[in-house]
Amino acid sequence: MFQQTALAFFGSLFPVILFNIDRRKILWAGLCGAIGWVIYSLMYTNTYSPIFSSFFGALGIGIYSESMARILKTPTFEFLIPGIFPLVPGMKAYKTLQFIVENNMAGAFSSGTQTLAVGGAIGFGIMLSTTIFKFISRLIKNRNKKRSRI
Numbered sequence: 468m469f470q471q472t473a474l475a476f477f478g479s480l481f482p483v484i485l486f487n488i489d490r491r492k493i494l495w496a497g498l499c500g501a502i503g504w505v506i507y508s509l510m511y512t513n514t515y516s517p518i519f520s521s522f523f524g525a526l527g528i529g530i531y532s533e534s535m536a537r538i539l540k541t542p543t544f545e546f547l548i549p550g551i552f553p554l555v556p557g558m559k560a561y562k563t564l565q566f567i568v569e570n571n572m573a574g575a576f577s578s579g580t581q582t583l584a585v586g587g588a589i590g591f592g593i594m595l596s597t598t599i600f601k602f603i604s605r606l607i608k609n610r611n612k613k614r615s616r617i
Contacts (some may be wrong), residue, residue, distance in 0.1 A: 468508055475504030475553035482549040492545055495535055499550030503528035507554060517556070517581065522588035524554050529596025547593065556585045 479500025483493050507524030514520060532546035559582040566575035 468505075471508065472501050472504055476501040478553045479549040482552050483545075486545075486548070488545050488549075489541070492539060492541060495539070496546050496549045499528055499531050499535070499546045500553045502531050503550050504553045518584045518588045521554050521556075521585045522592045525551060525589040525592025526596050527592075528554070529593045530599075533596060533600040543597070551589060551593070554585075554589055556582050559585065 476497045480493060480497035483496040488496060503524045506527040507520045510520040510523045511517065528547065528550040532543045532550060535541075535546050536543040559578055563575055563578040563582055566572070566578055
């Protein structure tokens with residue numbers, strides 16, 4: 468698992484360089500991908516479902532990205548986009564296209580639905596983490612307004 472986590476770290480590190488993100492944030496963005504992969508791996512060993520595992524991995528990446536964006540005062544996407552690279556089902560998408568080229572429509576349908584489900588789970592995990600952070604921010608803001616009135 469350590470080797471996979473290290474590869475996920477580097478898999479998140481290289482897109483940071485590609486997107487020309489500030490040097491001080493490179494290691495933090497790489498850590499985002501590693502954290503997401505650890506969550507994915509732990510969930511996958513317990514559930515054997517790539518869909519649920521991808522959801523929780525993306526949720527962890529989203530929470531980490533939102534937290535680091537507030538700490539370092541930077542956009543969330545500087546951590547979020549590189550962080551999801553290890554979770555993206557690239558091999559499944561490749562297999563789907565390979566099945567289509569080989570005219571194996573049953574395999575293409577099976578692989579394609581799983582690819583779309585994993586992609587949707589990643590998107591939903593990111594959306595949920597962003598929504599949670601916005602909700603918490605509003606609660607804190609409203610509470611501070613009420614305190615300042617008193």
